[in-house]
Amino acid sequence: MGMTGAEVIVDALIKEDVKAVFGYPGGAVIDIFDCLYDSPINFYLVRHEQAAAHAADGYAKATGKPGVCLATSGPGATNLVTGIATANMDSIPMVAITGQVPAAMIGNDAFQEVDITGITRPITKHNYLVKDVNDLPVIMKEAFYIASTGRPGPVLIDVPKNVQQQRTNVTYPDSVKIRGYQPTYQGHAKQIEKIAEAIKKAKRPLIYAGGGVLISGGSEELLKLVEKTRIPVTTTLMGLGCFPETHPLSLKMLGMHGSKYANFAVMECDLLISIGARFDDRITGKISEFAPHAKIIHIDIDPSAISKNVTVHVPVVGDARQVLADLNKIVEQGDVHAWVDTIAAWKKEHPLSYSDEGDIIKPQYVVEKIYEVTQGDAIITTEVGQNQMWAAQFYKYTVPRQFLSSGGLGTMGYGFPAAIGAQIAFPHKTVFDIAGDGSIQMNIQELATAVTYKLPVNIAILNNNYLGMVRQWQELFYGKRYSGTCLARDKTCPKKCDVPGTQCPTEIPDFVKVAEGYSAVGMRITKKADVEPALREAIKTKNVVVMDFVVSREENVFPMVPANASLKQMISGIS
Amino acid sequence: MQHTLSVLVENKSGVLARVAGLFSGRGFNIQSLTVCQTEDEAMSRMTIVVNGDDAVLEQVSKQLNKLIDVIKVHDLHPNTFVETQLILVNVNCSSKERSEILQIVDIFNGKIVDVTSKSIIFEATGSGEKIESLVNLLSPFGIREMARTGSVALHKGLQ
Numbered sequence: 036m037g038m039t040g041a042e043v044i045v046d047a048l049i050k051e052d053v054k055a056v057f058g059y060p061g062g063a064v065i066d067i068f069d070c071l072y073d074s075p076i077n078f079y080l081v082r083h084e085q086a087a088a089h090a091a092d093g094y095a096k097a098t099g100k101p102g103v104c105l106a107t108s109g110p111g112a113t114n115l116v117t118g119i120a121t122a123n124m125d126s127i128p129m130v131a132i133t134g135q136v137p138a139a140m141i142g143n144d145a146f147q148e149v150d151i152t153g154i155t156r157p158i159t160k161h162n163y164l165v166k167d168v169n170d171l172p173v174i175m176k177e178a179f180y181i182a183s184t185g186r187p188g189p190v191l192i193d194v195p196k197n198v199q200q201q202r203t204n205v206t207y208p209d210s211v212k213i214r215g216y217q218p219t220y221q222g223h224a225k226q227i228e229k230i231a232e233a234i235k236k237a238k239r240p241l242i243y244a245g246g247g248v249l250i251s252g253g254s255e256e257l258l259k260l261v262e263k264t265r266i267p268v269t270t271t272l273m274g275l276g277c278f279p280e281t282h283p284l285s286l287k288m289l290g291m292h293g294s295k296y297a298n299f300a301v302m303e304c305d306l307l308i309s310i311g312a313r314f315d316d317r318i319t320g321k322i323s324e325f326a327p328h329a330k331i332i333h334i335d336i337d338p339s340a341i342s343k344n345v346t347v348h349v350p351v352v353g354d355a356r357q358v359l360a361d362l363n364k365i366v367e368q369g370d371v372h373a374w375v376d377t378i379a380a381w382k383k384e385h386p387l388s389y390s391d392e393g394d395i396i397k398p399q400y401v402v403e404k405i406y407e408v409t410q411g412d413a414i415i416t417t418e419v420g421q422n423q424m425w426a427a428q429f430y431k432y433t434v435p436r437q438f439l440s441s442g443g444l445g446t447m448g449y450g451f452p453a454a455i456g457a458q459i460a461f462p463h464k465t466v467f468d469i470a471g472d473g474s475i476q477m478n479i480q481e482l483a484t485a486v487t488y489k490l491p492v493n494i495a496i497l498n499n500n501y502l503g504m505v506r507q508w509q510e511l512f513y514g515k516r517y518s519g520t521c522l523a524r525d526k527t528c529p530k531k532c533d534v535p536g537t538q539c540p541t542e543i544p545d546f547v548k549v550a551e552g553y554s555a556v557g558m559r560i561t562k563k564a565d566v567e568p569a570l571r572e573a574i575k576t577k578n579v580v581v582m583d584f585v586v587s588r589e590e591n592v593f594p595m596v597p598a599n600a601s602l603k604q605m606i607s608g609i610s
Numbered sequence: 611m612q613h614t615l616s617v618l619v620e621n622k623s624g625v626l627a628r629v630a631g632l633f634s635g636r637g638f639n640i641q642s643l644t645v646c647q648t649e650d651e652a653m654s655r656m657t658i659v660v661n662g663d664d665a666v667l668e669q670v671s672k673q674l675n676k677l678i679d680v681i682k683v684h685d686l687h688p689n690t691f692v693e694t695q696l697i698l699v700n701v702n703c704s705s706k707e708r709s710e711i712l713q714i715v716d717i718f719n720g721k722i723v724d725v726t727s728k729s730i731i732f733e734a735t736g737s738g739e740k741i742e743s744l745v746n747l748l749s750p751f752g753i754r755e756m757a758r759t760g761s762v763a764l765h766k767g768l769q
């Protein structure tokens with residue numbers, strides 16, 4: 036008798052210990068939905084497939100386990116695409132399952148047919164079109180294995196409807212072996228010795244830690260390394276939380292909107308130890324002037340990340356946690372006293388700051404208050420833009436998997452569904468989506484999902500009535516020509532306007548009413564004194580809360596290194 | 611610089627598209643690509659000839675290695691491999707010209723595969739340069755059509 040393809044899929048999900056599936060039904064996946072109906076797996080019906088992918092992403096990033104999403108063929112599958120690309124850029128383990136038209140109709144422009152394996156080829160770690168139900172058990176096993184090992188990433192499985200209905204006697208394998216895929220976990224011992232030697236000799240060493248530290252579970256080893264060597268640590272956006280930002284040797288984030296002291300340290304260091312980071316252009320600025328005095332060590336599980344953007348002196352291919360553990364066995368502290376003092380002085384002299392006067396709410400203030408009210412213990416997701424950078428700068432991240440943000444792709448609309456995924460994974464944690472008024476509207480329909488599943492996600496909209504980050508670039512580099520970035524504009528506005536004022540047309544939408552329309556709680560906060568009470572009330576509320584913080588409209592994110600400029604050329608704003 | 615990559619892959623549908631996509635996604639033009647299954651029918655060997663600077667090619671090789679269906683990638687170093695191409699040419703050939711053409715074919719160790727009163731088709735194999743000079747010698751007679759494979763290459767000896 037065996038199992039049908041649909042049963043194989045659901046059985047595989049159970050065997051892979053999948054607790055949550057995010058998805059949306061349609062003709063080509065009815066068979067799978069039919070099996071889910073009887074299964075112990077919790078299925079979450081989102082309101083747009085993109086949100087299914089982001090929720091799976093948030094779930095995966097918060098837990099470290101693969102996130103699973105499910106969509107029908109054609110438009111269901113294409114709606115997943117942005118979410119898959121987002122996960123791919125941030126190395127998120129994800130398994131995406133799509134229905135496909137019956138195999139015999141593939142290639143005929145059948146109803147709701149799209150070549151989703153073709154479309155997602157460059158944005159997945161791997162993908163499959165299942166042509167024979169007998170291949171399905173192995174493919175499911177491989178998909179989970181590939182998604183969650185090595186440098187993780189999304190794997191898509193496209194399953195024609197007839198394959199879902201056909202039967203197979205092939206059982207689910209216990210293990211897989213793929214001859215073309217054997218990730219290296221163990222770093223080369225000789226290379227690790229070289230790191231230890233370099234650390235011993237260096238006078239001004241700096242650790243630059245990225246998402247790879249979190250993915251590998253290497254945070255404890257990193258802390259151990261720092262305690263042994265007193266090397267200061269700066270992290271990427273994706274690495275936030277891999278090293279406690281409350282630690283005296285934390286330099287917080289580096290790069291375009293990094294702290295001044297982190298960027299100073301990069302420019303001055305004589306040894307840069309990159310761990311699970313990839314020298315992204317938002318980090319390095321002008322690449323030829325990045326870390327000009329430093330010998331560079333690069334630890335990464337992905338050989339293709341090494342020496343891609345910068346010349347590396349000591350490359351180590353391996354898993355960050357394992358390499359750090361091996362390094363910790365032999366490493367000794369160098370003579371770093373003077374350097375540590377310099378850094379402490381920089382931290383004192385150039386803290387992240389903003390001018391905060393009057394009763395108008397500063398967006399940075401809201402983030403600081405969220406930190407206080409949640410006592411640093413919340414899961415923070417972000418949308419994209421200024422809100423994301425303020426969330427990165429003004430909350431202090433101390434534990435792994437606490438900060439979820441779309442770093443590589445910068446996908447507006449990520450934060451809210453990711454918060455839903457995280458809240459499902461951790462029902463008792465406080466979860467905040469720090470949002471922009473533009474981004475939140477890209478997946479605002481998920482209020483329905485959050486409300487119906489009773490997920491008490493908190494959304495803090497830093498409402499500046501602008502696509503603020505783009506407006507900031509226009510202000511600084513395009514002569515204040517606010518083309519297409521004002522969200523308060525209507526037909527009555529002059530063609531050109533760079534002076535937001537009190538006469539601006541009423542903002543659309545009214546977020547409080549939107550929240551109420553979905554049976555969530557809406558609050559509008561316009562005065563500084565009301566920020567903290569609102570936040571305190573929100574975290575007590577057992578429902579989704581949408582907080583519309585009306586903030587100063589033309590606030591900018593500082594410091595800022597203009598695109599492609601050297602990290603030396605930081606624009607400071609006021610601080 | 612010209613690079614010859616020898617890539618061992620799973621013999622599955624979609625693999626060619628994955629490999630080709632890596633090149634096209636980076637704006638690389640593939641000069642030639644040949645692919646056929648190997649002694650083990652579950653695997654194919656692709657021979658890919660591309661131009662590009664060494665750093666970029668190194669990155670492409672690493673990216674190829676990252677593909678799940680790619681088993682092994684060799685960037686073949688000059689002088690360490692043998693390479694050959696195959697050409698089929700259809701040349702104008704009146705009875706007057708026949709002996710001259712046959713002589714050329716002979717020099718190149720070619721083999722006649724079809725003859726008509728006005729034309730002749732033959733095949734020849736050899737290095738890219740050899741095939742190039744053959745084409746040059748034949749063009750004065752008028753090449754009607756030709757089909758040519760890219761390089762197939764193998765490492766010399768054991769590796």
Ligand SMILES: Cc1ncc(C[n+]2csc(CCOP(=O)(O)OP(=O)(O)O)c2C)c(N)n1
Nearest residue numbers: 420421422447471472473474501502503504
């Ligand atoms: C899907 C998508 N479209 C466009 C962009 C380009 N973009 C980057 S930031 C930004 C503005 C975001 O506005 P908002 O959400 O209000 O955040 P703010 O910067 O005002 O905090 C835009 C349009 C993007 N990152 N993602």
Ligand SMILES: [Mg+2]
Nearest residue numbers: 471472501503
């Ligand atoms: Mg905004």
